[in-house]
Amino acid sequence: MSVEEVITTKYYAFKLKHGLTKEAFVDLPFLLENPKGMAPTLDQTKSSIAKLANLQPAFYDCCPKSCFCYAANPSLDKCPTCSHPQWKHGGQVPFKRFTYVPLIPQLSTLFKNESITQNMRYHAKYFTNEGDHVPGMISDIFDSANYLHLCEQYITSKGISMGQKHFSGRHDLALGLSTDRFSPFRHTFCQKPQLLHRTTHM
Numbered sequence: 001m002s003v004e005e006v007i008t009t010k011y012y013a014f015k016l017k018h019g020l021t022k023e024a025f026v027d028l029p030f031l032l033e034n035p036k037g038m039a040p041t042l043d044q045t046k047s048s049i050a051k052l053a054n055l056q057p058a059f060y061d062c063c064p065k066s067c068f069c070y071a072a073n074p075s076l077d078k079c080p081t082c083s084h085p086q087w088k089h090g091g092q093v094p095f096k097r098f099t100y101v102p103l104i105p106q107l108s109t110l111f112k113n114e115s116i117t118q119n120m121r122y123h124a125k126y127f128t129n130e131g132d133h134v135p136g137m138i139s140d141i142f143d144s145a146n147y148l149h150l151c152e153q154y155i156t157s158k159g160i161s162m163g164q165k166h167f168s169g170r171h172d173l174a175l176g177l178s179t180d181r182f183s184p185f186r187h188t189f190c191q192k193p194q195l196l197h198r199t200t201h202m
């Protein structure tokens, strides 16, 4: 990264860590007596961070009552469950839209960090001499009956065996989804897949 990108990243990390408002963020360079040297705007900072992260979010219209995502059937213009219209005033502005960062680019980004990459291979070492497994004890999710059962099952796609068992490769990843309820399009609750790479140290 360039010097400017490093500084911009530090500015944004400071904003996120301490919950700075947009106004406080803009004033930060003045506090540091560097008003002209490195004073990116918040929009510039977000744009720079997005470019560095190389993660492009996808936007999907949804019912404001969380019944339906229009990605499932783009030809509809009202919710098939509650009949709430998709568009405000019959125009092109949706009542509700949610942001989704696709999973594969997220995983690709994780693999670019050497430290995280090592952690993501935790499961592959777990049952070896380097791993944390203790025979007779359940000390990690990798000791669970469900995980061990999956390890004995061949991966299938549309009923056809892929000739490889689950998590048999050292670069394979185990993903889990945990939630206390579902309301994925409102902001009250958040559900996202959890990466089961080093649960004992998370």
Ligand SMILES: [Zn+2]
Binding pocket: 063, 064, 065, 066, 067, 068, 079, 080, 081, 082, 083, 084
């Ligand atoms: Zn609805």
